[in-house]
Amino acid sequence: MAANRNVGSGFLFGLGLVAFVDETVFHQLLHWHHFYDKSTTAAGLVSDGFFHAFSWFATIGGLFMLAGLRRRQAWLPRRWLGGLWLGGGLFQLYDGTIQHKLMRLHQIRYVDAVIVYDWVWYAIAAAMVVAGIILIRKTGAKQA
Amino acid sequence: MSAFYASHGSGAPAPIITVILIMLAGYIAAAVQTSRRYKPWPLRRYLYWIIGVLCASSAVVGPVAVQAHSDFTAHMAGHLLLGMLSPLFLTLAAPITLLLRSLTIRAARKLTRALNSRPLRVISHPVTASLLNAGGLWILYTTDLYMVMQHQPLLHLLVHLHIWLAGCLFTMTIIYMDPVPHRYGFLYRAGILVAAFAAHVALSKYIYAHPPAGVPDGQAAAGGMLMYYGGDFVEIALVSIFCYQWYKRSLASEGAR
DSSP states (O other): OHHHHHHHHHHHHHHHHHHHHIIIIIIIISOOSOSSOTTOOHHHHHHHHHHHHHHHHHHHHHHHHHHHHHHTTOOOHHHHHHHHHHHHHHHHHHIIIIIIIISOOOOSSSSTTHHHHHHHHHHHHHHHHHHHHHHHHHHHHHHO | OHHHHHTTTTSOOHHHHHHHHHHHHHHHHHHHHHHHHSSOOOHHHHHHHHHHHHHHHHHHSSHHHHHHTTOHHHHHHHHHIIIIIHHHHHHHTOHHHHHHHHSOHHHHHHHHHHHTSHHHHHHTSHHHHHIIIIIHHHHHHHSTHHHHHHHOHHHHHHHHHHHHHHHHHHHHHHSOSSOOSSOOOHHHHHHHHHHHHHHHHHHHHHHHHSOOTTOOHHHHHHHHHHHHHHHHHHHHHHHHHHHHHHHHHHHHHHHHO
16 A cells, blocks of 8 residues: 555656646747747647646645655555656656657657657656656565 | 726726725635634635735726726736636635624525525636636627727726636636535546647637737737746646545545545
């Protein structure tokens, strides 16, 4: 129960963290991403709205779950971190493939060689997912 | 109503000022009076109520309201104050609890029965409340209603009343500060909160790209972005209070075990 909660809390916080980094670094600081792209589909608008809302909920809810775990002295930092990488990586993968490409929400950067940016984006996402899975499996084995 | 409209330039219309004063005086009087008989009413709730009333007031009288007639960004600032921030503070002030406390036992029972009646249960269902809240905004900004409202003082007043009341209803069905007819679980309310938040985000981007009739492109873009980031600000506060209630509840149920 507590072991799953550690993964769940980390997963939610990781998803929120990646969405937050996306919003601050790529939208606000670098201005690479557009607030709205003329080719955005209706499904893209709904998906973006849903993930934006959910990512805030996940960040705050994930941290309250962490507070509960710490109060019960059941926090497993490494397992929690595994959840964080998995949640963050999966969201980044979804954002980069489905939202950017299929729903044409916006591109990573408006340059000719956007494909380079795309693959760096995917590679980082995949690395996060793999790191998450390894950490979760390792900490799971130690518990059993 | 023409007097309401004409007085916009010079100062605040008298009926609205009267309502604001009654809301402030009524709450404070009830809180002070019932504090003699029961536990003293918490000081922070007086503060929440006053801030909530002032937020709503600033959207209908004063500089923001005057500016809103010609500037969509100012209208949007008013919408955030009236439809989101004011309802949050008013909900935190627990007005129904205060009302129940200030009534006689017989009257309070009647009120409780009325709150439990079928029509009120339907309206205070989180799904109905979200549809009234977010749905109302989608209709306002995606049809000609926004433009028509600017030339019809009575309609203008009704739309603003709806934004405010629907905002209050929605907030009260998400975070429980007052007794409610039927309680829904945290996960259920969390899903509705996320969906309503998502509808707000999507609408703000839609406005950015598709200005409502009669609104210049630049104002729609600025207004849409204000709605997006300003909405985030209030939603984060709402989500935090919601999660805090969930956290406290889960600790309490564990202690009972």
